[in-house]
Amino acid sequence: MLYTEGSFSDGRSAATYPARIAFGDDALIIRLGGEAAHAWSYEGLQSSHPVHPDEIVLIGHGDFPGERLQVNPVTDGHPPGEFARELIRRAPQLSRRAASWRLFVPMAAATLALVLAGLWLWFTDYSLAQSMARWIPEGVRDQMGRQVVAQLAPAGKICHSEAGDAALAAMAGRLNTDNANGRFNIQVARLKVINAFAAPGRNIIISDKLIEFAKSPDEVAGVLAHEMGHGIETHPEAGIIRALGISTAISVLMGGASDSFASIGATLLQMNYSRKAEREADAHALRLLRGARIAPGPLAGFFKRIDKKINDKAGGFSRTVMRILSTHPATGDRVRMIRQTGSWDTKPALSEDEWQALRKICG
Numbered sequence: 001m002l003y004t005e006g007s008f009s010d011g012r013s014a015a016t017y018p019a020r021i022a023f024g025d026d027a028l029i030i031r032l033g034g035e036a037a038h039a040w041s042y043e044g045l046q047s048s049h050p051v052h053p054d055e056i057v058l059i060g061h062g063d064f065p066g067e068r069l070q071v072n073p074v075t076d077g078h079p080p081g082e083f084a085r086e087l088i089r090r091a092p093q094l095s096r097r098a099a100s101w102r103l104f105v106p107m108a109a110a111t112l113a114l115v116l117a118g119l120w121l122w123f124t125d126y127s128l129a130q131s132m133a134r135w136i137p138e139g140v141r142d143q144m145g146r147q148v149v150a151q152l153a154p155a156g157k158i159c160h161s162e163a164g165d166a167a168l169a170a171m172a173g174r175l176n177t178d179n180a181n182g183r184f185n186i187q188v189a190r191l192k193v194i195n196a197f198a199a200p201g202r203n204i205i206i207s208d209k210l211i212e213f214a215k216s217p218d219e220v221a222g223v224l225a226h227e228m229g230h231g232i233e234t235h236p237e238a239g240i241i242r243a244l245g246i247s248t249a250i251s252v253l254m255g256g257a258s259d260s261f262a263s264i265g266a267t268l269l270q271m272n273y274s275r276k277a278e279r280e281a282d283a284h285a286l287r288l289l290r291g292a293r294i295a296p297g298p299l300a301g302f303f304k305r306i307d308k309k310i311n312d313k314a315g316g317f318s319r320t321v322m323r324i325l326s327t328h329p330a331t332g333d334r335v336r337m338i339r340q341t342g343s344w345d346t347k348p349a350l351s352e353d354e355w356q357a358l359r360k361i362c363g
């Protein structure tokens, strides 16, 4: 094979020129009419589509952008595919196999990275949102918290009374002596549901209905300690990041807080924490109760009573109760864990007078 016929375009116009193509030692030699020959080194040859003996060959060269050479294997005057086979032999990067490797290597790397990330997530229970939550600056967390609280428990629904506030402060002070776990903002709100929830920035809202449902201050203290656990672990912040979506959350965090939290409060209320998050909150609750010398049993009792209410399907009440269960599922495991924790000398969470004051905080 001395030479083959093809057509050449210089990329500057639509015109194509008949070309004679020969295989030189190191380069493809392309002759156009009377012009000096173009030499395309084999290693610089490129094709957007792998070269195949049965197909039209369309190649270019890295040193001459825009220039194109086309050879039709049927009309080049040689046995079909001969030119293409010789071309692949001299410039193996043009072959289908090379092309599939070029695609395969990055794809395999990406797949491997995904699999490894998946395994890592599986084994470490690592959560991206949770890690991001820990990096949110305190000021942004406060702002998130204020917006969420304003939405779920507007100012008009927050209850205050001198004796009630003092009782709540006394309870919180015992659980979190000298703000050892950060400064919490704990409020009672007049809400239609039995619920307690942690909002970002260590804000906690307890509903008046929950205090009404509780049989003792120890039960309220247990629930409060559990919510403090969520706050310490920044679970509410992570939940909001998940609800916003990671990318929105990043832009919000980069640009400071914004109205993006405005509609997120309701999501927080409906949010399910993972079992892991609940275990973490329980572990903190038991630690805080032990430090405060408050009995842990009532927390378990509280969960069990709520559980029972659900199973009784007590009319309209069950929907109300569902709320607290959906955010804090009272599984048998959790009750057992609380029950099995070691015992310690205990003192009621509040005196009888303080307890009565707390019960009347909403009037």
Ligand SMILES: [Zn+2]
Residues within 6 Å of the ligand: 226, 230, 273, 278, 281, 327, 328
């Ligand atoms: Zn919880």
